[in-house]
Amino acid sequence: xxxxxxxxxxxxxxxxxxxxxxxxxxxxxxxxxxxxxxxxxxxxxxxxxxxxxxxxxxxxxxxxxxxxxxxxxxxxxxxxxxxxxxxxxxxxxxxxxxxxxxxxxxxxxxxxxxxxxxxxxxxxxxxxxxxxxxxxxxxxxxxxxxxxxxxxxxxxxxxxxxxxxxxxxxxxxxxxxxxxxxxxxxxxxxxxxxxxxxxxxxxxxxxxxxxxxxxxxxxxxxxxxxxxxxxxxxxxxxxxxxxxxxxxxxxxxxxxxxxxxxxxxxxxxxxxxxxxxxxxxxxxxxxxxxxxxxxxxxxxxxxxxxxxxxxxxxxxxxxxxxxxxxxxxxxxxxxxxxxxxxxxxxxxxxxxxxxx
Numbered sequence: 001x002x003x004x005x006x007x008x009x010x011x012x013x014x015x016x017x018x019x020x021x022x023x024x025x026x027x028x029x030x031x032x033x034x035x036x037x038x039x040x041x042x043x044x045x046x047x048x049x050x051x052x053x054x055x056x057x058x059x060x061x062x063x064x065x066x067x068x069x070x071x072x073x074x075x076x077x078x079x080x081x082x083x084x085x086x087x088x089x090x091x092x093x094x095x096x097x098x099x100x101x102x103x104x105x106x107x108x109x110x111x112x113x114x115x116x117x118x119x120x121x122x123x124x125x126x127x128x129x130x131x132x133x134x135x136x137x138x139x140x141x142x143x144x145x146x147x148x149x150x151x152x153x154x155x156x157x158x159x160x161x162x163x164x165x166x167x168x169x170x171x172x173x174x175x176x177x178x179x180x181x182x183x184x185x186x187x188x189x190x191x192x193x194x195x196x197x198x199x200x201x202x203x204x205x206x207x208x209x210x211x212x213x214x215x216x217x218x219x220x221x222x223x224x225x226x227x228x229x230x231x232x233x234x235x236x237x238x239x240x241x242x243x244x245x246x247x248x249x250x251x252x253x254x255x256x257x258x259x260x261x262x263x264x265x266x267x268x269x270x271x272x273x274x275x276x277x278x279x280x281x282x283x284x285x286x287x288x289x290x291x292x293x294x295x296x297x298x299x300x301x302x303x304x305x306x307x308x309x310x311x312x313x314x315x316x317x318x319x320x321x322x323x324x325x326x327x328x329x330x331x332x333x334x335x336x337x338x339x340x341x342x343x344x345x346x347x348x349x350x351x352x353x354x355x356x
Contacts, residue, residue, distance in 0.1 A: 081129075081130040081146070081172070081174060081187060082127065082128075082129055082130075082186050082187070083099055083119075083122060083127065083128040083129070083130065083148070083187050083189070084122075084126050084127055084186065084187070084188045084189070085097040085122045085126045085127075085128075085150060085188075085189050085190070085191055086126060086188070086189070086190045086191065087155075087190070087191060087193070088190040088191060088192045088193075089192075089193060091190070092126075093122075093124070093125055093126025093127075094122065094126050094152065094155075094191050095121075095122050095123055095124045095125075095126060096121055096122065096152060096266060097121060097122040097126075097128075097150050097151070097152045097155075097191060098118065098120075098121050098150070098151045098152065098204045099118075099119045099120060099121065099122065099128050099130075099148060099149070099150060100112065100116075100117040100118055100119060100148070100149040100150075100151070101113045101117055101119045101130075101146055101147070101148055101149075102117060102146065102147045102149075102166060103144055103145065103146050104144060104145040104146075104171070110147065110166065113146075117149070142174075143174050144173070144174060145171050145172070145173050146171070146172050146173075146174065147159065147160065147166055147169040147170075147171055147172070148160040148169070148172065148187055148189070149166070149169075150189050150191060151203075151204035151208075152191060152203075152204060152208070153203040153204060153207075153208030153209070153211050153212055153267050154193060154194050154201075154203070154208075154211070154212050154215065155191040155192065155193055155194055156191070156192045156193075156194055156202065157202060157204070158189065158191065158192070160172065160187055160189055161189065162189075162190075172187055194212065201213055201216060203267075206232050206256065207232055207256055207258070207265040207267045207268060208267050210232065210254065210255075210256045210267070210268075211267035211268070211270065211271055214253040214254065214255070214271055215271075217253065218253050220274075220278055221253075221274055221275045221278040221279070222278050222279065223279070224251070224252065224253065224275050224278065224279060224284075225279060225282045225283070225284055225285060225314070226250035226251070226252035226284065226285045226286075226287065227252050227253055227254075227255050227271075227272065227275060227284055227285070227286055227287070228240075228243045228246055228247050228250075228252050228253070228254045228255065228287050228288075228289060229254075229255050229256075229257060229286055229287070229288045229289070229295060229299070229303055230243050230254060230255075230256060230257070230288070230289040230290055230294070230295065231256065231257060231258075231259055231290055231294040231295055232256030232257060232258055232265070233258060233259065233260065234352060235294075236259070236290055236293075236294035236324075237352045237355070238324035238327070238328065238349045238352075238355075239289045239290035239294050239295075239324065239327055240254055240256065240289065241328075241347065241349075241355050242289060242319075242324070242327055242328040242331045242332075243287075243289040243319075243331060245331060245332065245335040246287060246289065246319070246331050246334065246335060248335075249334075249335050249338050249339060250285075250287070252287070253271065253275070255268045255271050255272060255303075256268055257295060257299055257302075259293070259294060259295060259296055259299070262298075263302065264299070264302050264303070264306060268306075269302075269306045272284075272303060272306035272307050273306055273307070273308070275307070276306075276307040276308045276312045277308075280312075282312075283311075283312060283313060283314035284307050284312060284313060284314055285314040285315050285316075285317070286300075286303055286304075286307075286313065286314070286315070286316045286317070287317050287318075287319065288300075288316065288317065288318040288319065288320075289319050289327060289331060290318075290319070290320065290327055291318075291320040291321060291322070291327065292320065295318075300316055303316075304316075319331050319334065324349055325349060328349060332344060
């Protein structure tokens with residue numbers, strides 16, 4: 001409702017006696033066009049409100065010319081760390097860069113923010129916006145000193161600015177939010193592609209490393225018409241190990257999934273997309289290694305979708321079994337059937353520690 005023009009009163013019904021409230025005022029119209037006073041809170045005039053008690057209080061609004069009112073500017077200009085990432089070789093925006101943050105504690109030590117330090121990943125614009133105090137977000141970064149780490153598959157991990165480790169990283173200071181003058185804190189980082197020829201392939205996690213391995217081994221994927229799909233989690237780690245022989249038989253990349261998630265890892269989805277795109281006239285055959293607990297049936301449709309749909313997907317064959325040993329035996333029998341191999345490798349399958 002609106003304030004009574006004649007008296008300046010505004011009556012709010014339904015409040016509970018003894019309960020504390022915070023109130024704000026705005027003279028924006030229905031199209032969000034600001035009037036004389038903008039948006040203000042009782043009784044600070046700022047973005048945070050003083051607590052008021054039931055049942056009566058008075059608020060005085062100050063015209064905007066005094067500089068005490070709030071006019072909400074676009075979010076890119078309101079109390080943010082704005083992260084921008086680029087590919088150093090092309091100077092183009094780089095998406096899917098994982099950003100991690102550390103903050104300096106009052107004791108002078110550095111600790112990760114938000115648990116493990118993960119702040120999010122950059123979008124297609126190369127940008128990740130991290131809201132700070134005053135940006136009207138439930139989760140916000142407080143003023144202080146921060147350090148940033150950037151990770152992406154097939155790119156070298158780097159600390160801002162181009163530092164190899166946290167101890168040499170450039171510190172970024174977020175100042176207290178000022179709604180009139182604050183214009184955001186920009187952090188720009190250019191990422192260098194990993195030198196795959198060096199023999200070292202790095203990534204932010206196992207799915208990123210797996211993608212790097214496949215791209216290093218298969219190049220642009222021309223002629224690849226078979227893929228192996230297996231779980232990338234520790235609980236099913238024996239399955240991708242068992243699939244190595246199958247990958248050799250079909251000259252096929254191994255694509256990892258995470259059965260604890262409802263979607264494919266974006267690195268794996270990108271692999272499947274690129275394999276299909278490199279072979280537009282071929283259907284891609286899919287070999288699933290592991291039972292339904294390792295690779296649920298629901299992932300068949302996800303793999304098909306990543307390949308471009310049923311028109312680009314060939315047969316889907318599962319090598320399953322009650323245990324990891326059954327799965328491994330089924331794969332080994334198929335490899336022998338296809339190759340006539342008379343030699344086998346014996347590996348301890350009880351724990352990844354012994355996967356030699």
